Amino acid sequence: MRLGRVTYKGKTYFAAFQEQNAILLEKPFFEGIFLSSQKLPIEEVKILSPTLPSKIIALGLNYRDHAKELGLPLPKEPLIFLKPPSAVIGQDETIIIPPESKRVDYEAELAVVIGKRARRVKPEEASSFILGYTCFNDVTARDLQQKDAQWTRAKSFDTFAPMGPWIETDLDPTDLKVRSYLNGKLRQDSSTRELVFSIPEIISFVSNIMTLLPGDVIATGTPPGIGPLSPGDVIEVEISGIGRLKNTVSQEKL
Template sequence: MKLLQFYHLQDEERKLQVGILEGESTVVALNTSGTARDVIRQSNIKSLKAVAAYRLEEVKLLSPVTDPEKIICIGLNYHDHVIESKMQVPKVPVLFPKYNNCLTGHGDEVVIPDEVSQCDYEVELAVVIGKKAKKVSKETAMDYVFGYTVLNDVSARNIQLNEPQWTRGKAIDGFAPLGPWIVTADEIENPGNLSISLKLNGETMQNSNTKELIYDIPYLVSFLSNTITLQPGDIISTGTPPGVGMGQRPQVWLKPGDVVEATVEGIGTLRNTFVASE
């Protein structure tokens, strides 16, 4: 099942609706007044009824989760990315937060603030938590996963790498495009073996597989839940493979007009255009 959030393009109020994608092009709205996070928390998707159906081109897709309690990102979690970053393999997962202000949807424009001179892209597999997880084992960790989506961990390198911590360079408004939808866990047979890639203006920049993760999903869910209670709708973004702009020779920084397409096998492609600050 592909769970999504959207509004109908003819709706002047742009009311958020929760729905599912049927086939390749039909969006079915569900009879809920809450958000996707509410649906996940209540575990009642199958009990919800269809109230309308639209063609995909008739709706504007939003971030599939707009109100998570937590967005926890993992840094330096692919071996080759550690090498291109000229850093050491971390002995424990490297963590940093993003916040709801960072979230934006498929097809949205991402504004590059004037202060950001080195704007970078990072395709990542993101995990969406399905139920409260506290001190869970690696063996049971996958029972707490609701599904998966794609996150572009947009980063301001000139801020991130010149300050003692990463948050200000990572948590900029709009710097976490997410989507286009959440694919439920039952449809992804092995999240530890998915091709993951990113194109910039049609050119492939990143191309790897989640089997190259240093810390896999069961480990991350267990590790985090030991000290941080994970809640339904929380997002864990698992890190990016090599090929980021910072690692290119010469380095490649995102500029106004650039189109980024981040793809994870079995989920889909998240597409965003970058624009200058007004």
């Protein structure tokens, strides 16, 4: 099932997507799937980011082919960092390049959406804490990342966490195609087979550090082929079984 959030006539709703329709839900999907009788054509609603996480945990260097591209050894344990909820945008929203950076990059990623409170989860139990999966773009100010001793500034600007268009709940994440397209041209093309740490391992590792709450997002790393964005670009993240996350790019003017 595909789950998300939409606005319709100025109000925000949780929804399930079936074919070309959005079926409004009676309550948030974290409390169970209760379909209402209101079915709307997708073109009549605005699709929002599928969740508003309390936190976004992301991984660096979690694709073997990306580590090979960079000439770096594989990490011994997951390399994690945080992105703030204020960076979240959804489908068809605009990534804003801040004046503080001279190079802002796209990074296509598979993201896990947590479905219930998770603390010190064992890998073999991890699947029961997953609501589903969505597309994610770990937008990064590359020059600031290289300049700073840690990555917070480079990863945290407003609009630097596009996700969507929805959460797919029925998906095997072990062999999914992860691709990005810049202005219609293929830039990244890999598979989750290349993940260094599996999703159950990641959830276990993170939940032993911090409590994961319903709606929290874990972005699982990017494959090779990352590159810069420019004003006027259209960047798309495509993951098999989920769909495409599409965003435009603009320059912030102070």
